Amino acid sequence: MVRLAALVLVCILALTGAARADLQGQYERFLEDTMWPKARSAGVSRATFDRAMGQKRLNTDIPGLVRPGQTTPQRIRQAEFSAPARYFNENNLGAIVSQGRRLASQHASTLAALERRYGVPGRIILAIWGRESAFGRVDIPHDAFQVLGTKAFMSTRPDLFRTELVAALQMVERGNATPAQMKSSWAGALGQPQFLPTSFLEHAVDIDGDGKLNIWTSVPDTLGSIAAYLDHFGWVSGRDWGFEVSVPADISCSFEGPDQGLKIRDWAAMGITRISGRPFPAHEMDLEAYLMMPAGRSGPAFIVTPNFYVLKQYNESDLYALFVGHAGDRIEWGSGRFKAAWGRVDTLYRSEIAAMQRVLEGKGYDVGGADGLPGFKTRRSIGDWQQKNGRQPTCFPSKALIGAIR
Numbered sequence: 043m044v045r046l047a048a049l050v051l052v053c054i055l056a057l058t059g060a061a062r063a064d065l066q067g068q069y070e071r072f073l074e075d076t077m078w079p080k081a082r083s084a085g086v087s088r089a090t091f092d093r094a095m096g097q098k099r100l101n102t103d104i105p106g107l108v109r110p111g112q113t114t115p116q117r118i119r120q121a122e123f124s125a126p127a128r129y130f131n132e133n134n135l136g137a138i139v140s141q142g143r144r145l146a147s148q149h150a151s152t153l154a155a156l157e158r159r160y161g162v163p164g165r166i167i168l169a170i171w172g173r174e175s176a177f178g179r180v181d182i183p184h185d186a187f188q189v190l191g192t193k194a195f196m197s198t199r200p201d202l203f204r205t206e207l208v209a210a211l212q213m214v215e216r217g218n219a220t221p222a223q224m225k226s227s228w229a230g231a232l233g234q235p236q237f238l239p240t241s242f243l244e245h246a247v248d249i250d251g252d253g254k255l256n257i258w259t260s261v262p263d264t265l266g267s268i269a270a271y272l273d274h275f276g277w278v279s280g281r282d283w284g285f286e287v288s289v290p291a292d293i294s295c296s297f298e299g300p301d302q303g304l305k306i307r308d309w310a311a312m313g314i315t316r317i318s319g320r321p322f323p324a325h326e327m328d329l330e331a332y333l334m335m336p337a338g339r340s341g342p343a344f345i346v347t348p349n350f351y352v353l354k355q356y357n358e359s360d361l362y363a364l365f366v367g368h369a370g371d372r373i374e375w376g377s378g379r380f381k382a383a384w385g386r387v388d389t390l391y392r393s394e395i396a397a398m399q400r401v402l403e404g405k406g407y408d409v410g411g412a413d414g415l416p417g418f419k420t421r422r423s424i425g426d427w428q429q430k431n432g433r434q435p436t437c438f439p440s441k442a443l444i445g446a447i448r
């Protein structure tokens with residue numbers, strides 16, 4: 043009996059091993075048949091391709107992979123949506139602020155020169171640098187070619203990673219980095235600004251003047267590349283990113299979003315005030331701005347400028363843009379934490395939020411895609427639904443609401 047069980051186990055292991063070998067074989071064929079022709083037509087030599095792809099080993103430890111024949115990665119299906127408050131963990135945020143303040147004086151002349159050239163203030167550049175790589179101190183250990191190759195082969199966005207893999211190969215071909223220097227995050231992001239390879243090719247700049255684009259060990263090149271990136275995506279010189287505000291109860295949270303802009307003067311006329319008690323800056327009054335409530339009525343509210351949406355070009359998340367804008371304010375002015383508290387929100391699975399989004403879509407609401415994340419289109423659709431159904435708008439998902447929206 044024991045011998046039979048052992049035999050069965052050996053068979054299962056052999057099968058698993060065979061499946062893995064099969065996947066590895068498919069990957070090698072994919073690199074040869076799909077990626078090599080793309081690389082060659084982008085000017086990559088065979089020698090560079092072979093050197094960069096190395097042993098051509100798949101890395102199935104990468105989070106969020108999609109096995110052939112699957113559609114949604116297991117980990118996304120089961121992921122919990124984390125409460126916004128957790129994103130602003132003071133241990134992490136406070137460390138970025140205090141180190142950022144020290145580095146602001148250390149790199150003051152570089153940052154001033156970058157602001158003159160790109161119009162992006164030093165506090166914003168520092169906050170992104172801190173958020174992306176802890177000012178260059180974070181360990182970025184993965185082989186970018188293995189990460190990008192695996193994700194080009196088996197991720198939810200294969201086209202994106204195929205393009206990024208070719209761009210990474212072009213970086214080596216052009217002598218920007220050796221394959222050994224090409225370390226990345228699990229997302230394929232490189233160096234201190236955490237640029238994807240296409241961002242490197244388009245936006246990396248040589249600020250220290252050594253003729254190299256060095257986002258790995260050059261602080262001036264790192265800071266300049268972040269500034270050049272934001273400038274490219276339309277950073278408006280002289281405008282802030284936004285202000286924490288009080289929103290009167292009679293103003294619906296469903297007015298949120300970058301497609302519902304008003305002059306700051308008009309928001310103020312509706313009764314929205316800065317929570318600090320200070321007036322909005324005079325030079326902002328006649329310019330367009332937007333209501334932004336990342337936790338709906340259960341947390342701080344903001345009037346944000348177009349620069350907030352430029353920050354989202356770095357990372358498509360309201361919380362990310364808010365984090366770097368807020369950290370920048372605290373680096374520059376030593377201002378404190380948000381005045382309003384983050385309320386308690388229910389722990390929900392992304393799959394539960396996505397199911398609610400699909401119900402809302404079925405009722406004709408635009409939720410910005412059923413991705414399981416409560417972005418502004420989902421938040422304000424919830425608010426609209428609540429209003430139409432005689433409820434007080436909260437503009438944020440909860441267990442009770444998911445049960446009620448049917």
Ligand SMILES: [Ca+2]
Nearest residue numbers: 248250252254
């Ligand atoms: Ca340089």
